[in-house]
Amino acid sequence: MSLFKVYARALRYLGAYKLRVSLVIIANIVLAAITIAEPILFGRIIDAISGKGEVKPILFMWAGFAVFNTIAFVLVAREADRLAHGRRATLLTEAFGRIISMPLSWHHQRGTSNALHTLLRACETLFGLWLEFMRNHLATAVAIVILIPTAMSMDLRLSGVLVVLGVAYWLIGRLVMSRTKDGQASVENHYHSVFSHVSDSISNVSVLHSYNRIEAETKALKSFAERLLQAQYPVLDWWALAGAMNRMASTIAMMIILVIGTLMVQSGELRIGDVIAFIGFANLLISRLDQMRQFATQIFEARSKLQDFYSLEDSVREREEPAGNSDIADVKGEVEFRNVSFRFGNTAHGLHNVSFTAKAGQTVAIVGPTGSGKTTMINLLQRVYDPDSGQILVDGHDTTKITRKSLRRYIATVFQDAGLLNRSISDNIRLGREGASDEDMRRAAEAAAAADFIETREDQYDTHVGERGNKLSGGERQRVAIARAILKDAPILVLDEATSALDVETENRVKAAIDNLRQNRTTFIIAHRLSTVREADKVLFLDGGRVVEEGSFEELSHSNGRFAALLRASGILTDEEVRKAHTTEAA
Incomplete structure (x- = not known):
């Protein structure tokens, strides 16, 4: 995807605030025009002073423009900040909702940490682009578009120097981008590796402690970080070289303008004020070209991050349910x-x-x-x-x-891994039915044999269970999960x-609750x-x-097949019972 397409798609997200963004765009155009007027007015002030003409009107106009420009810039920057922050927050929420609603098969294939990393980095990158677009990018582009024709109307020769300077900046930028394209993509891949390693290690920290893997995992992360830097340094070197070449080009351009301007003033072809205006134009163009270079760098660095995010969003849309599916x-x-x-x-x-x-x-x-x-x-x-x-x-x-x-x-499911969120016990049970009353929630906990341990806690149902329920024992986690399914009351x-994580006594109590729960419900037991x-x-x-086998427990246990063999291996059924069953059937 080209840089222009990456940038254009990034700006489309601002369509949610069309009116406010349009006002900011108009304000930027006005500010850019005022910026061009300032060097011209300053040149007229110099001419008025040197020619002993009337200075006050031009001076007041110049000062008025400066004050207006300052106030307007602050207001535009404030509105740009609000828009960018607001859009980032809504995009994060919208994208999160779309991603989390995807089928679990999609998450298994994509990888949760990869999707999370892509989302977070893209949101920050888009925020930076939106902010710079409304603060600088647009004003810079408009200023350059106005500046060149204005300069040409004053003098073509000096304007030619400015045009050559702009072309030089563009060629240098193209060169650096072509040299660092693959390197920047490699940098993003290394960032993903670093983030995935950190996420994987932290989510399994208990295992790392148990097997004394702390130093080894830290060493591995250091290795990932070193490879990241090895990929990043050449890219940074090229952009540093570009900065030096741009600075050299701007210095040479300024010297040429001064030399040509001096000669033309001495020959009477230009006034001193015109030369001063061109120097202001040159400084303005250099600053704007530097901003354009920074903008190009920003887009270039953002491309890999945003392409990943765009691919993520496209894959989400591709996997969304058909519109024709009914409830x-x-x-x-x-x-x-x-x-x-x-x-x-x-x-x-x-x-x-x-x-x-x-x-x-x-x-x-x-x-x-x-x-x-x-x-x-x-x-x-x-x-x-x-x-x-x-x-x-x-x-x-x-x-x-x-x-x-x-x-x-x-469908209500009790997983082997209880799957608790880092919230209160009450919140975890209420996942079964949004808006359930306290009485219903407590009744579900009692039915799941969870009320006994919950009520011994200081905060009782407000007790936070920790990440993945790590503040509860395995049996406690499972009973909360069962209470959640009981509260859902699904057919x-x-x-x-x-019941795999429960002790024998608790299992018997929970089994009784499950037996009651199974009444008039279709139940699948793995x-x-x-x-x-x-x-x-x-x-x-x-x-x-x-x-390979299907039937009731009694039928399969007496069939001497795979299920019966499994029962014997588990000690639930003896060979003698199987023989008796066959004898009874034969009789």
Whole structure:
């Protein structure tokens, strides 16, 4: 993407404040015109003084312009600051909302830390561009456009020096950009590496402490930072060289203007005031060209950051739900998988031609070895992913034709990782149902056997759980998560190893609460503890992404198949019980 396209797209975000930005643009044009008038008026003052003419009117006009220019600049800068700060805040909120609403599959592919880093750096970069556009960029461009014709109307020869100076700045900028394009892109990649390493290390700090990896991770970060600097230094060297070349060009241009101006004054072709005006023009042009150089540097450095952000936003729009998807309502809870297949990328992992039906109110246990597709099946139900082929129906509705938001309104999930936010216990439980009363929230906690430990805390339900719930024990975190699902009161319940972090006594209490919760709800239980699936209406045994056995607990435990073998390996079923079952069936 060219620099112009990057910049133009950045400015389009200001369209949210069209009227206010338009007023700032008009003010910048006026200020630029006044800036050009000042050197001319100063030259007239010098001519009036040297010719012993009337000075006061021109002097007052010049002073009036200066005062107006100062006041107007402050007001424009103030409004520009407010606009840029306000737009940054709204963009951060808007982009955050769009990104966080993306399917989990998108987040898994993109990487959370990468998306976060891209968003934060882009917001700061766009803020800088918006601020400079409204403060300097526009005024600089307008000043240069007005300055050159004004200078030419006074004298073509001196104006030619200014034009050559402008061309020199442009050529130097083009040279440096072509030399540093790849280097700046490499710098951005290194920034991502540094941020990802920091984010990854901090989110797993307990593991680093446990394995004494603090020094090693710090050393690794130092290595990433050194590679960043190695990529950054050559870019900085080129821009430093550009600054030196620009300064040399401006000094030479000023000397030429002084020499030519002196000769022309001596020959009577120009007045002293005209030379003074041209010197003012030269100083003004040099300062504006320096601003343009800084602007070009700013855009050049911003390009990689903004291209990443633009790609992020485009990918978000591409993955947004079709406009035609409708909301589902009054879900009873019947779920059907009809020849569903799904693969992760080019791997064989996923599901293959899975079909089954769960009637409303039934409990379905999903068991099988690690990697057999149990969690994938539940993720497909909740539209974390969409099937490659086949259909998933809820109350007869194809889930790909209904909105994720409305579908998930009727599904309550208790994850193996409780997934608590760094907020109060009350806030975490209320995630289940926004606006729930204190009484409903406390009743849910009691049903999940969480009230006992909560009420022993000093702040009780206002206790903050810490990052990912690290101020609570594993069992406490799980009970809060179960309370959240109970409060949601959805017709479809998903328990992904919901009692895995609980001790035996607490598990029995929570199991009783879950048994009550399961009444009249379609429940899917992903379990490694096979004792938790004994009361399931249907058991699905998955292996390699396929349903290899299906039936009730009793049927499969007596079938001498894979499920029965797993029960024996777990000590839940003995070989003698299997033989008795077969003898009974034979009789």
